[in-house]
Amino acid sequence: MSTPLLNVTGLKKSFDLSQPFLNRLFSGDERKFVHAVDGVDFSIERGTTLSLVGESGCGKSTVAKLLMGLTHPSDGNMRFDGNELAGMSAGDPPDVRRRMQMIFQDPFASLNPRWRVARIIAEPMKSFGTHPDPSERRKEVDRLLEFVGLSAADGEKFPHEFSGGQRQRISIARAISTKPEFLVCDEPTSALDVSVQAQILNLMRELQRELGLTYLFITHDLAVVNYISDYIGVMYLGRLVELAPAEQIFAAPQHPYTRLLLETVPDITMAHRDMERPAGEVPNPITPPMGCHFNPRCPLATDRCRTEKPEFLPYGSSRVRCHAVQEGRADQAVLREDL
Amino acid sequence: MTTSTLSRLYDSDIAWNFRHSWMARISTVTLLLLFAAALFAPLLATQNPYDISQLFLLDSELPPSWVEGGDPRYLLGTDQQARDLYSSILYGLRLSLIVGFASVVLAAGLGISLGLIGGFVGGMVDGAIMRVADILLSFPAILVALLVNGVARGILPPDQHADAAIWVMILAIGLTNWVQYARTVRGSTMVERRKEYVQAARINGVSGMGIMMHHILPNVLGPVLVIATINLGMAVLTEATLSFLGVGMPATQPSLGTLIRIGNEYLFSGVWWVVIFPSVVLVILVLAVNLLGDWLRDALNPKLR
Amino acid sequence: MTLLTVENLTVAFPGRRGTVNAIEDVTLSVSPGEILGMVGESGAGKSMTGAAIIGLIEPPGGITQGEIRLEGDRIDNLRPEAMRRIRGRKIGAIFQDPLxxxxxxxxxxxxxxxxxxxxxxxxxxxxxxxxxxxxxxxxxxxxxxxxxxxxxxxxxxxxxxxxxxxxxxxxPRLVIADEPTTALDVSVQAQIIALLRRLARETGVAVILVTHDMGVIAETADRVAVMYAGRIVEVGSVAEVLTAPKHPYTSGLMASIPRIGPRPDVLAQIEGAMPRPNARPEGCAFAPRCPHKMDICLQQRPKLEGSEEKSVACHLIEEVSV
Structure with missing residues (x-):
């Protein structure tokens, strides 16, 4: 096995939600922290796609921001091709950051509305100095526009003249303009309509094949994940609960939360299932449950689950954070009783 | 490029809105007339009211030309120093507008810079800027202006007071008005700062200064334009108030406010025209500016369209 | 007996570049206890149809054609006061953001x-x-x-x-649910879908479920109306429409949805994007993206035709049946 392009170990990020010191002094409140990312380990091989899935508040987008330097980790390491990124700001060091780019969720907010498209796409090349000559830069912009399925003339237009899908193409053109090796894609299709989503997903697969890109794909949509990923990591309240090859997640999900997610995806082929079960909701991340975060919703929870945090241990070809799986209780158990 | 920008402007919603709003068009025409009158005052005026050699004391306190006892040379009559009121108003308008525009530019420049820095940098810097703004807001604007005026008069030798008056006014009014800009720009900056296009710029190693100037600034200027317009009216009024109170433009270089003050002293002796005509011009000017500002605010607000 | 009938409904918004029809010629009906799904991309007119039925179209927009009948009585031309009484009492509403x-x-x-x-x-x-x-x-x-x-x-x-x-x-007799699960997490969404279905069954209330998510429709609705560019292009029972779509847009849409299961090498995709309301083409609005377009598609708008079970607005279908 080759060395992975990206290696993340023990990554943590907590946000301080405490009142200011003086207010705390008077109200007697304790300091409050949200552990948005609470010890995450994964690595991504060159040319492959790892998807992080989870519901809102599970910390998947924070992982993306940490990798890109948009926020700083509280603890842990992020090594990109041997370069340590923890403690480095966005865009720094330039020769490494040039090789990592990001595609954002909201195609309406990710392009500066006052800039022409050509200027938007050229910004990374200008900033990182990959194409110092303006006329060459312009030529490259035209090439990129055509590469992502737009026309060179579109460079003169403003973002509001494009549809959501076309804007996401512009975003992609900007992201690949510095010839990166690694793309972080934060829910790139969740704001798009289905028929357009397919276009963008196909384009991203094509880019991966042609340019040999490595993706970290972040989404809440398991069906999208199925199409795009080689490996899948399932996150719950800041922790990875299962990490496995894509086929395995779908064929043999281990963690009870992964199973719950798979079961609840609305499916166009399975009409009128009865799904009204007491499966609960994601708890408040400020006060996560003790032990395993998933225990209040888990049909397999025991006293051990309620007190002891499970470790992230290898299980077959995957890794799982679950006492029940590690104790061998998960296989036979019926996940949840029907009403 | 220029033609495409121009045609884009003509085709824009704002331009369309403007062509379909009689209020906007009337205020704009009125303002353009007033600006032209101020700009070409030396050509339009029948005398230079600042030049004492052109004044004839015998002609003092003449009523408007159409009133009995009026003199056809003095259209709107004269004041007690025999200055032609029509010419004085043109020159006074000029001074009022200079003070108004200059103080708006000063206030906007100061407010935009501080608001942008505060909103973008945040933390202690932001706290310091906004506390100063809060303190300033807790004083009536006129009091701050009086204070600046008083300090300036204390520092400058008396013989320079008249010459420096206009600068002192601009400074006084500018310093009291920047807070609004700073607050608005700070708020919009904090919204824009979180948007993904700013994150994209950060990822690509664009400096904080570059992000502020090239990304955020163009996106926060819309509301500033509205404030600046309405503020022009406020600035002209503040100038008039200060001059009316006698701490603004001196009687030898009367602005609209000074003229009203002078007229006010003679109002009860039956000399009504000295106070009425400058007041009417002031009201029309401020009204037109405010109507235009209101229209601009509505036109820029997508929710009202 | 039908509860609600909408016939040839057109909602228009006057704008600076002329009047724009948000929805055109929409015809549908709902029976008591039935869940009718309305599905389409953003801007297809599905929410606008719901808003027209509860009388919540923002001026200057308004109904310019057609009629809406609830239990046989027209409700599209009521005064605001009378409409307010109907809202809540006879028609309830559930919106996307619960907060x-x-x-x-x-x-x-x-x-x-x-x-x-x-x-x-x-x-x-x-x-x-x-x-x-x-x-x-x-x-x-x-x-x-x-x-x-x-x-x-x-x-x-x-x-x-x-x-x-x-x-x-x-x-109420009818509930309009506009994207009721979109703001929720997947695991919660499933619970809400099931709840809606149970309540419809228990109380006999009819539900118009507006959503962009075919999965939600499949799990919840009895019948579905597919909207494209302001018109209904296909309407019928969920099983019919989802498993045997007749309109090229519906079949393209169904094929482009990623699914859990065997992974295709390339997702089927519909080229291009839905035209904006002010730039709809002369004939069939889907023609520019349609793999089967014919000359007639560029000139003439197809009518929604078919049976109770299933209607389709496509020249291709007429050709075949003739």
Missing amino acids: TSLNPVLTVGEQLIETIQTHLKLSKADARERAIDWLRRVGIPAPEARIDTYPHQYSGGMRQRVVIALALCAE
Whole structure:
């Protein structure tokens, strides 16, 4: 096995939600922290796609921001091709950051509305100095526009003249303009309509094949994940609960939360299932449950689950954070009783 | 490029809105007339009211030309120093507008810079800027202006007071008005700062200064334009108030406010025209500016369209 | 007997570049107890159709053609006062964001009781009884205790349950649910879908479920109307439309949805994007993206034709049947 392009170990990020010191002094409140990312380990091989899935508040987008330097980790390491990124700001060091780019969720907010498209796409090349000559830069912009399925003339237009899908193409053109090796894609299709989503997903697969890109794909949509990923990591309240090859997640999900997610995806082929079960909701991340975060919703929870945090241990070809799986209780158990 | 920008402007919603709003068009025409009158005052005026050699004391306190006892040379009559009121108003308008525009530019420049820095940098810097703004807001604007005026008069030798008056006014009014800009720009900056296009710029190693100037600034200027317009009216009024109170433009270089003050002293002796005509011009000017500002605010607000 | 019929409904918005039709010639009907799904991309007109039925089209927009009948009576031309009485009493509404649908300064109980008393002649105590009952029916645990708490004390999924209780407590005949699960997490979305379906079955209320998510439609609706560029292009039973779509747009859409299961090498995709309302082509609005377009498609708008079971607006279908 080759060395992975990206290696993340023990990554943590907590946000301080405490009142200011003086207010705390008077109200007697304790300091409050949200552990948005609470010890995450994964690595991504060159040319492959790892998807992080989870519901809102599970910390998947924070992982993306940490990798890109948009926020700083509280603890842990992020090594990109041997370069340590923890403690480095966005865009720094330039020769490494040039090789990592990001595609954002909201195609309406990710392009500066006052800039022409050509200027938007050229910004990374200008900033990182990959194409110092303006006329060459312009030529490259035209090439990129055509590469992502737009026309060179579109460079003169403003973002509001494009549809959501076309804007996401512009975003992609900007992201690949510095010839990166690694793309972080934060829910790139969740704001798009289905028929357009397919276009963008196909384009991203094509880019991966042609340019040999490595993706970290972040989404809440398991069906999208199925199409795009080689490996899948399932996150719950800041922790990875299962990490496995894509086929395995779908064929043999281990963690009870992964199973719950798979079961609840609305499916166009399975009409009128009865799904009204007491499966609960994601708890408040400020006060996560003790032990395993998933225990209040888990049909397999025991006293051990309620007190002891499970470790992230290898299980077959995957890794799982679950006492029940590690104790061998998960296989036979019926996940949840029907009403 | 220029033609495409121009045609884009003509085709824009704002331009369309403007062509379909009689209020906007009337205020704009009125303002353009007033600006032209101020700009070409030396050509339009029948005398230079600042030049004492052109004044004839015998002609003092003449009523408007159409009133009995009026003199056809003095259209709107004269004041007690025999200055032609029509010419004085043109020159006074000029001074009022200079003070108004200059103080708006000063206030906007100061407010935009501080608001942008505060909103973008945040933390202690932001706290310091906004506390100063809060303190300033807790004083009536006129009091701050009086204070600046008083300090300036204390520092400058008396013989320079008249010459420096206009600068002192601009400074006084500018310093009291920047807070609004700073607050608005700070708020919009904090919204824009979180948007993904700013994150994209950060990822690509664009400096904080570059992000502020090239990304955020163009996106926060819309509301500033509205404030600046309405503020022009406020600035002209503040100038008039200060001059009316006698701490603004001196009687030898009367602005609209000074003229009203002078007229006010003679109002009860039956000399009504000295106070009425400058007041009417002031009201029309401020009204037109405010109507235009209101229209601009509505036109820029997508929710009202 | 049908509960609601909409015929040839057109909603238009006058604008600076002429009048733009948000929806055109929409015809549909809903029976009691039925869940009709309305599916389409953003801007297809599905929400606008719902808004027209509850009389909540923002001026200067308005209905320019067609009629809406509820239990045989026209409701599209009522004065605002009369329409307000119908809203709530006969037609309830559930919107996407549960937080904005609830008043943050009133307790959940106060809001429910107020709604119940506005529409039903009940004493305060009886109304409270009924409010608690409704909270229990929508699956709120310990409703006796939770009735006196405020909306912000509920989680997102529980809040949407309260909104559903609020929409149903005046016992309306029809509920318009506009993207009721879009703001929720997947695992919660499934619970809300199932709840809606159970309540429709229990109370006999008809539901118009507006969503962009085919999966939600498949799991919830009995019939589905597919909208494209302001028109219904295909309508029929969920099983018919989803498994054997006739309109090229519906079949393209179905093929482009990624699924769990065997992974295709390339997702089927429809080229291009839906035209904006002010730039719809002469003939069939889907023609520029259609793999089967014919000359007639560019000139003439196809009519929605077919049986009760299934109607399609496509020249291709007419060709075949002729």
